[in-house]
Amino acid sequence: MRALLRVPPGEPVDLTAYDTRATPGGPKGKAAGLAATAALGPGLAGLQERLYAASTAGDRRRLLLVLQGMDTSGKGGTVKHVIGHFNPSGCRIQAFKAPTEEERSHPFLWRIAKALPRPGEIGIFDRSHYEDVLIARVRSLAPAAELEARYGEIREFERSLAEDGVTVVKVFLHLSYEEQRDRLLERLDTPEKHWKFNPGDIEERALWPAYREAYELALERCSSAAPWYLVPADRKWYRNWAISTLLAEHLAELDPRYPPGDFDVAECRRRLLAQ
């Protein structure tokens, strides 16, 4: 799966060449997809427990899932789904909104560094430092030279994470313009979903080509230290299956181990039974 979904590093990216309804490597159809995803659960839970257990003996490794995509592409739904596999106590979830005044007074990576997973944890970012080269670029929220410099800063930041034992799995949820309209219309047509709707979403949507270009640049320029995976996102069942599979592959490669106990089991048993 990793090879299938990985964006070729360092090459120009043309998002229009990728089908948002495709299901590369996936099960045949929704029912099979849901079953296959559910079947991944126990393995994922076991790997997470081993990762956490290893950290209690000094293993500093951890995993960070970074989710990016246009409005309604399913970042929130993915967080909810993915965490369903895991023990949430070992997960650190962070949704990044428009930066606060305090956050704006610091370098853009400041708030990101604060939210990183600790050793043994699985971190999930709903949006991330990439917003600082996405909306920031589209909306010219920083001087052009500063925006340009950020790509290199991100590469360096992700390289330092890798050196510190953080496996960064970056996923771009690739949604079509038409599917986004359908999802926004569904929010409008459901009073219980009005709180999720913001008329500003329509204005952002009008900038779709500029966002696509900004994503293409980010995917091209920031894949040296941690690759980008492009997940077709029009079909929710495929999105969930693909991301669960990516996580399973990365965690299996880390192959975390339960640490051996550093105590005398028989002696502890004896003391407990004597109490």
Added chain:
Amino acid sequence: MRALLRVPPGEPVDLTAYDTRATPGGPKGKAAGLAATAALGPGLAGLQERLYAASTAGDRRRLLLVLQGMDTSGKGGTVKHVIGHFNPSGCRIQAFKAPTEEERSHPFLWRIAKALPRPGEIGIFDRSHYEDVLIARVRSLAPAAELEARYGEIREFERSLAEDGVTVVKVFLHLSYEEQRDRLLERLDTPEKHWKFNPGDIEERALWPAYREAYELALERCSSAAPWYLVPADRKWYRNWAISTLLAEHLAELDPRYPPGDFDVAECRRRLLAQ
């Protein structure tokens, strides 16, 4: 349920008078308990979504579940179970370990205040500020006068939380001495669980009567602003059912409402369809 499990406020508490295997108000048996707990899920998820939605329109209310209990009483298992009902993006989980050097340099409530749920969120504390009158008392980690003063500080703190819209649901997981031994033995007998075992647990267990007394004092002295609920914890299925039910009752009482949209639906629809 609330009335059934609530520790009578301000009265001396005798924990030995409560049966740790009891199932007050609960379904008859494990199978019925599991089914009843699962049936609570959709209602809990709906209430959480409404709570979160309301916060986007300025509602400051939120809920904080505080879990306390002896080692192996099931605090971690409860976190995992409870969060299974909810959208984890709207939850803020914090496990409190022995305080760090930085935390020790601040008043004991400092680290607690930093971890509180934001408006609309559901917070879950695995251990809490009560450790500062539990292990701190049993192990004499602070001068006696300071320990005594903490009960009043906790009452004041919890009163201020209530005034700020935080519903605090405090649960004492009541485990028997015998059940704890069985659970510790099971950890010893399972190599994959050795990382969870600490020989120090045996020493803490030797102080069981002192811990019981410390709990009795905390339950008696700190129930004015937020009541304590005593949940028999020897049966995991009952524990999960009781806490899910407590949360459902408290959230239903808050009765959070989806905020109305502050935009023109027809106009937004028209603009979307024109794009």
